[in-house]
Amino acid sequence: MxxxxxxxxxxxxxxxxxxxxxxxxxxxxxxxxxxxxxxxxxxxxxxxxxxxxxxxxxxxxxxxxxxxxxxxxxxxxxxxxxxxxxxxxxxxxxxxxxxxxxxxxxxxxxxxxxxxxxxxxxxxxxxxxxxxxxxxxxxxxxxxxxxxxxxxxxxxxxxxxxxxxxxxxxxxxxxxxxxxxxxxxxxxxxxxxxxxxxxxxxxxxxxxxxxxxxxxxxxxxxxxxxxxxxxxxxxxxxxxxxxxxxxxxxxxxxxxxxxxxxxxxxxxxxxxxxxxxxxxxxxxxNLVPRYPEISLAVDTIMIDDYLHFNQISAKIDIEKEQLRALNPMYRHDVIPAKKSKTYPLVLPQENIMAFIDADTAIFAFERNKYFPNNTLVDPTTSNSSYFTPVDIKGKAKVIYTVKSGDNVGFISSWFHVRSSDLRYWNNIHRDIIRIGQKLAIYVPEKDKAKYEKANSMSFEQKQASIGKTVSPVKKEETKPLDPDYVYHTVRKGDTIWDIAQKYAGITSDEIIRLNELKNDRGLYIGQKLKIKRKG
Structure with a gap:
């Protein structure tokens, strides 16, 4: 080291x-x-x-x-x-x-x-x-x-x-x-x-x-x-x-x-x-800086072999949470170091000599448990709810325009990508996308031309491209509006919460109950929502 x-x-x-x-x-x-x-x-x-x-x-x-x-x-x-x-x-x-x-x-x-x-x-x-x-x-x-x-x-x-x-x-x-x-x-x-x-x-x-x-x-x-x-x-x-x-x-x-x-x-x-x-x-x-009531001095040790925070914590007097705090770049409590690629380990200054003195014992502690056959294995635990996107290096970017009837699941299946990747690439929150939205999708370079055609294909054609057929949907008869209620016509960008704010004395939960909705995903442009009884 x-x-x-x-x-x-x-x-x-x-x-x-x-x-x-x-x-x-x-x-x-x-x-x-x-x-x-x-x-x-x-x-x-x-x-x-x-x-x-x-x-x-x-x-x-x-x-x-x-x-x-x-x-x-x-x-x-x-x-x-x-x-x-x-x-x-x-x-x-x-x-x-x-x-x-x-x-x-x-x-x-x-x-x-x-x-x-x-x-x-x-x-x-x-x-x-x-x-x-x-x-x-x-x-x-x-x-x-x-x-x-x-x-x-x-x-x-x-x-x-x-x-x-x-x-x-x-x-x-x-x-x-x-x-x-x-x-x-x-x-x-x-x-x-x-x-x-x-x-x-x-x-x-x-x-x-x-x-x-x-x-x-x-x-x-x-x-x-x-x-x-x-x-x-x-x-x-x-x-x-x-x-x-x-x-x-x-x-x-x-x-x-x-x-x-x-x-x-x-x-x-x-x-x-x-x-x-x-x-x-x-x-x-009159703003006064607030400083933490803890020591500021730390040192960095360069690590050249696989090391788990549990191994360090077990052999020297330092909590794993402190190791995580000082080394926020390690996602699963593992330093994936090797001779050809070293990584830093930051420790409080008072722990540096203890680490150096016990380094052999630290690396050897339950070695086979953390690194079977001295290899990295897929992490089974994490100190955060991380999602690891696919690497976009070497991939071609295709821009897809969202159409009526599209959702994250459909689009990810048409382009053979994970839904989680699609969300990550495009900052999609709660699977909410809108008609006309431009989505960046990374596909194999050799297939770029094929996937670009998706923008000109019908929904049925896109489903057929993944071996699925679209069953004809029986059109439901439009129910007549109840004259005893006030109705709201859903517009682009509306959410149940937004709609509730427009009407005094009504809550989001009441709108959901009156219209037998589950959440915002049940809304569509032009929909008539029952709001409340006329006063």
């Missing part, structure tokens, strides 16, 4: 239980007027922007999950008897925010408008406890980010993107499968040469993931020559940004293509600017 000393943060221990985003909506955080004038501090652009988006839930969910976890509550000091600074400023005039943003030395333009202001208020007033935890975490992570950004000659303020992406949680996992501090999706991570296997996920490695994020952002800046657009493309992909530019008549200012961008991306740059402001001026808002 080769020993290499690196200072790693034991902050990871406090984050081990954070596995994803809590889908929390708080519509009270933003109060928008009909229009607002953008004041661009550096660029000199002044234009009208209609403020009609309540975007807070798209960025506050990671923060909401942060302090609610057991690990954070137990590793950070949240004693209610602790003396904190009393009060904090509210209702500051716009001129204060504008002046402070102007005083920040930066290479990324800092615009100010009501969207930015409302994000600042979210950070400095509504989410103070979460922000104070992130301030504590930043003491470790920001030096890593800055060193990497400096390596690629990038603006150091790009480090604030990780606040928006993951709330500085190295094991954050979004509901659509983005992972790590920088929230890489599977395909992007593979393209950036991050290792993702059944055993290793480098999206969770703070150092390697940060390097990949810097390279990707540098590439995006090379395309657009504008950091706002590069940041937007990091969030929604260059294809969406290119379409927004094209639909805006070739305009390349973020604020001028604002409403051509996907909804989440509209708030991405304002949230980034607000995060930078909050961290730069946290003292002015």
């Amino acid at each position: 080769k020993q290499k000393t690196v200072l790693f943060s034991i902050f990871l221990i406090a984050l081990i239980s954070l596995q994803g985003k809590a889908q929390i909506t708080d519509s009270t955080l933003f109060e928008f007027t009909e229009s607002d004038t953008i004041q661009a501090i550096d660029s000199g652009i002044e234009t009208e922007l209609d403020i009609d988006d309540d975007l807070n839930s798209l960025f506050s969910d990671q923060m909401d999950s942060l302090v609610g976890s057991w690990a954070i509550q137990n590793k950070f000091n949240f004693d209610t008897s602790e003396v904190r600074l009393a009060g904090f400023p509210t209702d500051l005039p716009d001129s204060v925010y504008i002046q402070r943003l102007s005083d920040i030395e930066e290479r990324v333009d800092l615009n100010y408008n009501k969207v930015v202001r409302n994000y600042i208020k979210m950070y400095t007033e509504k989410r103070r406890e979460q922000v104070e935890v992130m301030l504590g975490l930043s003491a470790y992570y920001f030096p890593i980010f800055e060193e990497t950004l400096d390596k690629y000659d990038m603006p150091l303020e790009i480090k604030y993107l990780a606040i928006i992406e993951s709330a500085l949680n190295p094991i954050a996992r979004s509901r659509v499968g983005a992972n790590g501090l920088w929230q890489f999706m599977y395909g992007t991570a593979k393209n950036m040469k991050l290792e993702i296997t059944s055993y290793v996920d480098e999206r969770r490695d703070p150092i390697k993931a940060t390097d990949a994020a810097a390279r990707y952002l540098s590439m995006l800046y090379g395309i657009y020559g504008d950091w706002h657009l590069a940041i937007a493309a990091y969030n929604c992909g260059p294809g969406n940004v290119n379409r927004a530019i094209r639909r805006s008549g070739g305009k390349t200012n973020y604020w001028e293509i604002y409403y051509r961008l996907p909804r989440e991306t509209r708030g991405y740059v304002p949230a980034f600017i607000a995060a930078m402001y909050t961290f730069e001026y946290h003292q002015e808002h």
Whole structure:
């Protein structure tokens, strides 16, 4: 083994239980007027922007999950008897925010408008406890980010993107499968040469993931020559940004293509600017960093043979949960190392010498149980509910347009792919797809032409291609509407919850019961739903 000393943060221990985003909506955080004038501090652009988006839930969910976890509550000091600074400023005039943003030395333009202001208020007033935890975490992570950004000659303020992406949680996992501090999706991570296997996920490695994020952002800046657009493309992909530019008549200012961008991306740059402001001026808002009450010193040992966390925990005084926290890149408690490919093992500094002294006993402990015949076997347990997508390397991408009557199961069978892969590639949640949606599907290169024909085939033809016939469906007679009830006609994008909000005194459960539905999947455009009796 080769020993290499690196200072790693034991902050990871406090984050081990954070596995994803809590889908929390708080519509009270933003109060928008009909229009607002953008004041661009550096660029000199002044234009009208209609403020009609309540975007807070798209960025506050990671923060909401942060302090609610057991690990954070137990590793950070949240004693209610602790003396904190009393009060904090509210209702500051716009001129204060504008002046402070102007005083920040930066290479990324800092615009100010009501969207930015409302994000600042979210950070400095509504989410103070979460922000104070992130301030504590930043003491470790920001030096890593800055060193990497400096390596690629990038603006150091790009480090604030990780606040928006993951709330500085190295094991954050979004509901659509983005992972790590920088929230890489599977395909992007593979393209950036991050290792993702059944055993290793480098999206969770703070150092390697940060390097990949810097390279990707540098590439995006090379395309657009504008950091706002590069940041937007990091969030929604260059294809969406290119379409927004094209639909805006070739305009390349973020604020001028604002409403051509996907909804989440509209708030991405304002949230980034607000995060930078909050961290730069946290003292002015009486925000005090909260640090974990644990040691910070750790070392890294390079491992050159298969090793299971249970073997380590059994022979030296360290809990397996602590090993998982310090080594979040290992997906099944297994380090799949060998002579030709070593992997790092991060340990508290006080455990390093114990590991070195007992290394022979550690590797030998129940060796055949964990590695029969000294080989890796398929993992049977995991420290998270991971799904491993197929590798898209060497595969051809086919774009399929969803038709009426399609569902995830049908489409996956027509293209001979797993439903779980189809969901992963296209960020499909709860199997919800819509007519006209474009789905990326990865198929063998040699079969690309065959699968591209699916877009011009009928449902019956696609079923026949997999050896299935479509039985004629007897058309049900349309039931007459009951004049004693109010009815709702289902429109594109409707959900039962959305419909219930439109009618006073009715709940989602009552709509389901009245119409004998199971869930949202029973809805179709044009359907007449019985809502309630006429008053």
